[in-house]
Amino acid sequence: MATTAKSQSTSKSRKKTRRTGTRDPLAVKLLKQDHRQVEAWFDEYEQLEADAEKLELFNQIALALKVHTQIEEEIFYPEERGEVEDDMLDEAYVEHDGAKKLIAEIEGMQPSEEYYDAKVKVLGEYIKHHVKEEEQPGGIFAQAKRGEEDLDAMGERIKVRKEELMQKMGASRPN
Numbered sequence: 312m313a314t315t316a317k318s319q320s321t322s323k324s325r326k327k328t329r330r331t332g333t334r335d336p337l338a339v340k341l342l343k344q345d346h347r348q349v350e351a352w353f354d355e356y357e358q359l360e361a362d363a364e365k366l367e368l369f370n371q372i373a374l375a376l377k378v379h380t381q382i383e384e385e386i387f388y389p390e391e392r393g394e395v396e397d398d399m400l401d402e403a404y405v406e407h408d409g410a411k412k413l414i415a416e417i418e419g420m421q422p423s424e425e426y427y428d429a430k431v432k433v434l435g436e437y438i439k440h441h442v443k444e445e446e447q448p449g450g451i452f453a454q455a456k457r458g459e460e461d462l463d464a465m466g467e468r469i470k471v472r473k474e475e476l477m478q479k480m481g482a483s484r485p486n
């Protein structure tokens with residue numbers, strides 16, 4: 312072990328700013344923002360005690376996930392066919408379906424019921440896994456960024472579609 316090299320590298324705790332020219336194009340930036348938002352809400356859910364608050368926050372999470380998955384399925388995934396490995400995209404669709412089923416199941420329950428919290432927790436873990444597949448090095452977003460699609464222009468379309476879907480789905484949700 313080269314202890315001298317080690318002490319040298321740890322002496323300077325310079326904050327890493329990974330600006331290596333890999334700025335996220337708008338489409339990726341927006342989708343990542345959605346991911347961070349939902350992750351924060353899942354964390355927040357863990358702190359809640361009152362059923363009414365749990366229900367309200369879960370509905371918020373469910374709406375965000377439905378809109379997000381639909382945008383990826385309508386715009387991002389199909390337009391990235393050819394740029395991103397087929398297997399990866401196929402698995403992403405299947406994971407979306409799994410999440411949708413679990414969301415529907417939770418929507419059919421009340422927070423007072425047994426396993427409600429557990430199901431929300433498992434949904435959160437499931438989403439975390441899926442998000443990793445999208446964001447990890449070599450994952451869907453990384454492959455998309457290396458591709459030919461104009462992801463800034465796609466981002467503009469994603470923005471518009473998100474507005475529409477939030478209104479449409481927000482107005483027709485259960486409870």
Ligand SMILES: [Fe+2]
Pocket residue numbers: 380383403407441445
């Ligand atoms: Fe996804």
Ligand SMILES: [Fe+2]
Pocket residue numbers: 342346379383442445
């Ligand atoms: Fe996503």
